[in-house]
Amino acid sequence: MFMSTGSFNQAHIIKGVIAVTVSTMLSSERPDEFSKFDDLFDQAKQKLFEQAQKRNGDGVVDVSFNTEVVRMNVAPKFLVVHGYGTVIALPKKAAKDTTTDESHN
Template sequence: MFMTTGDLQRSHMIKTVVSATEHTMFESDAIDQFEGFDDLIDKVKADLMQKAAANDGDGLIYVNFNTEVVRMSVAPRFLVVTGYGTVVKLA
């Protein structure tokens, strides 16, 4: 199973597009917790790989990640990572 942010320079068939989202809540006593994005990205990568395997894919191309801090009006802040990519089967 492979994952790339670009194109694949060999024959392949596009199977589907998959996405995954993970989040975590900010600790109220800490000021800067952006290192939490690293763990969330790793979790999203694992989720994308599982979804690619479930769709009989050999890998993912054009993988992208979006990171954001979500602020709710009365609730705490959340770190959110969303990833998506195209599942392909090698010819």
């Protein structure tokens, strides 16, 4: 399984578009803990791989991520990562027939 932010310039079959959203709440004691975005990106990538496997894909291309800091009036802030991409499958090569015709010997 592979993932790329670019396109795939070889023969492939498009299996569909997938999207995921992951989030975490920032505590009121540490409202500037933006390093949590790193873990959110890892979670989003893992979820994209899981969805691609469910669609029998070999990879996800044209992957993009959006980030948000959501503020509520009285609640704490949330960090949100949205990820999306296109699931593709590589064409399977037909197995070559390895038997030989013995009648010509």
